Amino acid sequence: MNVLLQQRLKYALTRDESRRIANDKQGLIKVDGKVRRNFRFPLGVMDVISIEKTNEHFRILIDTKGKYNPHRVDAKEAGFKLCKIVKKTIGKNKVPYIVTHDGRTIRFPHPDIEIGDSIKYNLANKEIDGVIKFVNGASAILTGGNNIGRIGVIQSIEKHLGSYDIGHVKDSRGHSFSTRLSNLFVIGDGKTPAISLPKGEGILLSLIEQREARLGNEAVDEDDE
Secondary structure, three states: OHHHHHHHOOOOOOHHHHHHHHOOOOOOEEEOOEEOOOOOOOOOOOOEEEEOOOOEEEEEEEOOOOOEEEEEEOOOHHHEEEEEEEEEEEOHHHOEEEEEOOOOEEEOOOOOOOOOOEEEEEOOOOEEEEEEOOOOOOEEEEOOOOOOOOEEEEEEEEOOOOOOOEEEEEOOOOOEEEEEHHHEEEEEOOOOOOOOOOOOOOOOOOHHHHHHHHHHHHHHHHHHO
């Protein structure tokens, strides 16, 4: 949280200021709808941060350089969080439950929910509002590997017994790449994601394209002056 307040949002100039903002009695910072006063509280992918005093909401996403960046969202979108299912089993007294990527345990889930699927978790009533199936044609963001941060549509899945299963993905520019299934986080059915995407929409730019974009932004800034 300190990096978010100090380096990303520029709300604090020093580490001590970040601590004072987080420790405020009013509970200024909410993570996934719960007040967090520890300025060292770790933030992960898909976490929703709300600052009620400024009426701002952010979702933590990964860019193509592997950095965690806050993406500004509206109040309606900040009401839910996408959670990836990493475990599904039957516990004590034959109670079925699932475990999400952020450590949530949900009892008595719908039987159709499988490992790899994503659920639309309502942060207000703590219920599941929808399920995004891990199937061909679903939109996904990569949370690891050499293609981290890229967003595309799942084309096919290769099963390898005794080794890692591989998923093949194609982005909106038509570029294809592959990664381990564990790196895929589905975010929408078809080509329409359930969440808004940051600038760039998960497209990996070449070094020349990055240079041209940077020079273009500098030119726009000079014109504004």
